[in-house]
Amino acid sequence: MVRLFAAIMAGGLLLDNLPYEWTWAAGPKHAVTTVYQQLGLSQDGWGMFAPDPELDNGSIGAVVTLDDGRELMWFSPAWGEVGSGDKFRRFRYINYFNRLRLPENRPAAEDLADYLARTVPPTAGESPVLETDYLPPMISVDGEDDSDADATKPAARHVELFVNSMQMAVEKHTPLPPHDEATWLISSRSLVSRRYEP
Amino acid sequence: MAVRRTTDRFLFESNDPRIVPVLRIGFAFLMLVYVSIWLADAGLWFSDQGVLTKGTAERISQATATRWSLLKLLPNTPTVVRSCLCVMLIHTALLLVGWWPRLQTLCLFVWLVSFQQRNPLLCDGEDTLFRALAFWMTFLPLGASWVWLRRNSHAHRPVTSADCWALRLIQLQMAVIYASATWNKLQGSTWHDGTAMYYVFATVDHFGRMTFPSTWLDNIVLVKTITWTALGIEAIVPVAVWFRWTRKPALLAALALHLGIELTMHLFLFQWVMILGWLSFVNLDEWRWHTKRESVDGAKSD
Numbered sequence: 466m467v468r469l470f471a472a473i474m475a476g477g478l479l480l481d482n483l484p485y486e487w488t489w490a491a492g493p494k495h496a497v498t499t500v501y502q503q504l505g506l507s508q509d510g511w512g513m514f515a516p517d518p519e520l521d522n523g524s525i526g527a528v529v530t531l532d533d534g535r536e537l538m539w540f541s542p543a544w545g546e547v548g549s550g551d552k553f554r555r556f557r558y559i560n561y562f563n564r565l566r567l568p569e570n571r572p573a574a575e576d577l578a579d580y581l582a583r584t585v586p587p588t589a590g591e592s593p594v595l596e597t598d599y600l601p602p603m604i605s606v607d608g609e610d611d612s613d614a615d616a617t618k619p620a621a622r623h624v625e626l627f628v629n630s631m632q633m634a635v636e637k638h639t640p641l642p643p644h645d646e647a648t649w650l651i652s653s654r655s656l657v658s659r660r661y662e663p
Numbered sequence: 664m665a666v667r668r669t670t671d672r673f674l675f676e677s678n679d680p681r682i683v684p685v686l687r688i689g690f691a692f693l694m695l696v697y698v699s700i701w702l703a704d705a706g707l708w709f710s711d712q713g714v715l716t717k718g719t720a721e722r723i724s725q726a727t728a729t730r731w732s733l734l735k736l737l738p739n740t741p742t743v744v745r746s747c748l749c750v751m752l753i754h755t756a757l758l759l760v761g762w763w764p765r766l767q768t769l770c771l772f773v774w775l776v777s778f779q780q781r782n783p784l785l786c787d788g789e790d791t792l793f794r795a796l797a798f799w800m801t802f803l804p805l806g807a808s809w810v811w812l813r814r815n816s817h818a819h820r821p822v823t824s825a826d827c828w829a830l831r832l833i834q835l836q837m838a839v840i841y842a843s844a845t846w847n848k849l850q851g852s853t854w855h856d857g858t859a860m861y862y863v864f865a866t867v868d869h870f871g872r873m874t875f876p877s878t879w880l881d882n883i884v885l886v887k888t889i890t891w892t893a894l895g896i897e898a899i900v901p902v903a904v905w906f907r908w909t910r911k912p913a914l915l916a917a918l919a920l921h922l923g924i925e926l927t928m929h930l931f932l933f934q935w936v937m938i939l940g941w942l943s944f945v946n947l948d949e950w951r952w953h954t955k956r957e958s959v960d961g962a963k964s965d
Contacts, residue, residue: 505776511843516851518862545867556931564784643881
């Protein structure tokens with residue numbers, strides 16, 4: 466029994482991780498991956514800076530328009546300015562903001578827009594840019610309070626969430642420039658635009 | 664018969680049971696850190712009052728991932744998800760002290776799947792490895808030694824190599840990770856031309872743990888050397904690690920790679936859980952320098 470079980474699990478592990486390029490094994494791979502997904506065991510290949518490292522030093526931003534027309538801005542952290550200890554403690558934020566840009570995660574971007582609409586306080590001091598610790602703290606919905614005591618539930622708001630991309634421009638067949646002299650392409654695109662009704 | 668004999672020797676006679684408690688304790692320590700970091704922002708990441716509602720999480724993971732999660736059955740309030748993570752911490756602590764350790768790893772596997780499904784945007788390869796190790800370790804005799812809280816001292820018997828057959832699954836897991844990563848890297852162009860690390864050096868989220876002179880990071884010969892060395896290690900180790908005479912240098916190369924990445928990059932616990940996985944290949948007899956090699960359980964090593 467042990468031999469059979471070990472053989473099945475080892476075979477499944479290998480099939481689940483076979484490259485998609487090996488089309489001759491696509492059928493068995495699909496079957497095994499489906500079963501492994503149901504069991505919570507699926508791995509489906511390993512990337513780790515593959516096929517090429519993704520280089521985008523941009524950020525996520527949001528413009529929250531209050532009912533009176535004022536606009537408040539929020540930005541995800543500039544990771545280059547964050548220390549090692551904070552990056553360790555906040556590593557989940559790095560993953561979260563990186564994955565939020567992907568098209569398949571658009572529903573998650575809508576949820577973030579709603580979250581910001583709920584939690585961005587109505588005043589941000591002198592500056593229209595919100596100074597916050599990564600994300601504004603949660604506000605109670607059903608009696609569980611995770612926010613400051615004086616936080617109040619917001620009225621209807623409009624939230625525009627956008628991605629600021631910052632990618633290195635490298636010409637093919639030319640020597641790579643020193644990092645300090647590299648040209649960076651900066652662009653911005655809208656992720657979601659939401660009207661939030663509490 | 665010869666095939667069966669070879670298979671039996673591979674599965675049941677050539678593993679070192681002394682490495683099993685090292686895996687258990689190392690895994691428990693890493694899980695303590697892993698869960699504590701989740702706990703710090705539990706409501707934000709996993710409750711319906713946070714950045715991702717339960718319904719959206721199900722929509723995102725519907726096409727590709729596991730459908731089950733304990734958090735689907737529970738109200739997703741901050742208090743509930745924090746309580747679940749506290750339960751997870753208790754499982755981890757019990758695994759550390761060795762109280763019903765197989766049950767603890769099984770429970771940790773269930774919780775890992777549940778939380779990773781609840782917010783897949785937080786997760787990457789290390790989460791997959793934590794989940795896989797928790798599952799494979801369920802089949803190891805984790806409570807045989809280095810146990811501080813034994814449930815039945817009379818039931819204890821010495822663990823043999825035959826009890827540790829699941830080490831082979833962990834070993835295969837590690838080899839598959841490297842082989843798969845190598846293949847996927849070879850599909851890109853930057854690993855071929857040796858410039859991949861140039862781009863990695865320019866990332867501000869993952870790179871930059873140690874400060875290096877810019878002349879080093881811009882030196883294209885050094886960049887290519889590092890790129891191809893990393894790729895070479897990932898390509899050679901999953902083969903070399905299976906043979907006795909090349910195992911030690913292969914494991915040392917993998918260790919050097921991961922410690923190098925740990926010194927320079929911010930990848931949370933990825934390097935440590937990888938090193939822990941590679942420890943499954945260690946046979947302590949092979950690492951003795953000056954005494955005559957003794958076999959484990961009287962059996963020959965593969």
